[in-house]
Amino acid sequence: MCFTFSEKKSNIDSIFAEKGNFGGREDERMDWAFIAGHVPDYVGGAWVTLRFGLYGVGCSLVLGLICCLLRYFRIPVLRSIAHAYIELARNTPLLVQLFFLYAGLPRMGIRLSAEACAVIGLTFLGGAYMSEAFRSGLESVDKTQREAGECLGLTRGQNIRYVLLPQALATAAPALFANVIFLIKETSMFSVLAMMDLMNVADTLRTSGGRTIEVLFMLNVAYLALLLPVSLAATFTERRLRYAGFGNQHSV
Numbered sequence: 318m319c320f321t322f323s324e325k326k327s328n329i330d331s332i333f334a335e336k337g338n339f340g341g342r343e344d345e346r347m348d349w350a351f352i353a354g355h356v357p358d359y360v361g362g363a364w365v366t367l368r369f370g371l372y373g374v375g376c377s378l379v380l381g382l383i384c385c386l387l388r389y390f391r392i393p394v395l396r397s398i399a400h401a402y403i404e405l406a407r408n409t410p411l412l413v414q415l416f417f418l419y420a421g422l423p424r425m426g427i428r429l430s431a432e433a434c435a436v437i438g439l440t441f442l443g444g445a446y447m448s449e450a451f452r453s454g455l456e457s458v459d460k461t462q463r464e465a466g467e468c469l470g471l472t473r474g475q476n477i478r479y480v481l482l483p484q485a486l487a488t489a490a491p492a493l494f495a496n497v498i499f500l501i502k503e504t505s506m507f508s509v510l511a512m513m514d515l516m517n518v519a520d521t522l523r524t525s526g527g528r529t530i531e532v533l534f535m536l537n538v539a540y541l542a543l544l545l546p547v548s549l550a551a552t553f554t555e556r557r558l559r560y561a562g563f564g565n566q567h568s569v
Contacts, residue, residue: 351531355522359539362518367543369432370501373439377500380440381447386477389455406445411506414438419510431510443500450496454489455481487558494551498544515539
């Protein structure tokens, strides 16, 4: 059965009308006492979100760099495996990946804790995006830079460390920071694993207290407090790199 947009909208409006002012509240004023009383709950949820988010981001950077190098240097077989992994990770939702890790693997005899599933799932998703960001940076480095390093007698590892990566990171910095912000926001999916992250804390308070407006307000403030410093750091870093001329091979 198909519905028009107006029919869908009317159905949604009727649902809210039945609920009545977000949970049956007649008083729509913000309850600041409720907010102040539950700040510790959100601080605890923010710590869980930040801790496991950073674990996932760190592992994503490592995995992404490895996959990027396998594809950049065209390592046989491993290059194809890395490409297949990237396509799989980027074209499947994190929610599905988490369900597979938490509910699917036990049917195969593999049981993981909710925390392990969260980190593995975020790493699996983030590694693909980080790999593409690194690859865009490496491909922006002129081929002569790599050849010059080889002429100087640098090993492949030294060439990557001292010649390619410094220039590639400067170019890839905006994409890498954007991926970090994206992955931290994706931690909202951890609530399906019964982890007491920000989303789960908010859902628990909403169902138990009925203060939907306050709960959503606090949730937005909490995510803003986590992500705004990352965004400001990204802006500062990009400006410094542009000012120094990093990543611009024609700046000299």
